[in-house]
Amino acid sequence: MLIKLIGGVIIITASCGIGQTIAYNQEMLARELAELLSMIRLVKSELKYAVNDLPEAFADMAPRLDGTIGGFCNNMAELLNSNHVISFQDAWGRSMDKLRAESRFGSTYMEHVSRLGSIIGYMDVDGQIMRLELLEDMIEHDYKKEREKTKQTKKLSGSLGIFGGLFLVILML
Numbered sequence: 001m002l003i004k005l006i007g008g009v010i011i012i013t014a015s016c017g018i019g020q021t022i023a024y025n026q027e028m029l030a031r032e033l034a035e036l037l038s039m040i041r042l043v044k045s046e047l048k049y050a051v052n053d054l055p056e057a058f059a060d061m062a063p064r065l066d067g068t069i070g071g072f073c074n075n076m077a078e079l080l081n082s083n084h085v086i087s088f089q090d091a092w093g094r095s096m097d098k099l100r101a102e103s104r105f106g107s108t109y110m111e112h113v114s115r116l117g118s119i120i121g122y123m124d125v126d127g128q129i130m131r132l133e134l135l136e137d138m139i140e141h142d143y144k145k146e147r148e149k150t151k152q153t154k155k156l157s158g159s160l161g162i163f164g165g166l167f168l169v170i171l172m173l
Contacts, residue, residue: 007172012165019161026146026153029104033143035069036109040116040136047125047132054088054121055080068103072096072113092117112139 039061046057059077062070072095079091096117100110112135119131 004173008169011168011172012162015165015168016158016161019157019159019164022157023150023154025104026150030143030146030150032068032103032105033109033139033146035065035067036112037136037139037143039065039069039073040132040139043116043120044129044132044136047128068099071102072099088121089117109142112142 042061042064043057046052046060050057050060052060055077058073058080062074062077064070065073075095075098076091079086079094080088096110096113099105099113103109105113115135116132119128119135122128123131
């Protein structure tokens with residue numbers, strides 16, 4: 001009987017942990033989208049007010065951003081400042097590969113990052129800013145949706161974790 005009790009406690013603890021992990025991953029996705037929004041706003045301000053080259057701009061942005069997007073900017077700055085001659089698009093592609101591996105972005109959000117790379121440096125400043133504002137609006141809409149989903153996921157995953165664990169314990173008895 002003691003073994004069943006210990007097993008039941010372990011099952012409930014594990015199922016609660018799984019629920020918390022699901023909620024945590026959803027919360028981190030919303031944070032990464034907020035960081036991406038911050039990056040777009042920093043790029044817009046660099047275009048409007050600063051006279052920095054792209055490597056300097058990414059080097060300036062990296063410490064201001066946390067997490068995977070900050071790492072993305074840092075990687076961009078390193079690649080663009082390296083001794084190897086590399087184009088902006090090659091650096092963006094390599095940095096996107098690293099971001100894809102480290103972030104929780106799915107294909108939809110990676111498409112936004114890819115679109116951002118196609119905007120930067122390809123037109124006059126006003127055209128870039130207009131396209132960045134459009135992309136910013138799209139990502140902000142997605143961010144609000146993910147933030148709302150995060151609230152729901154936290155409640156649901158916590159409850160399902162506990163009740164799923166209890167259900168398994170009852171089946172075990």
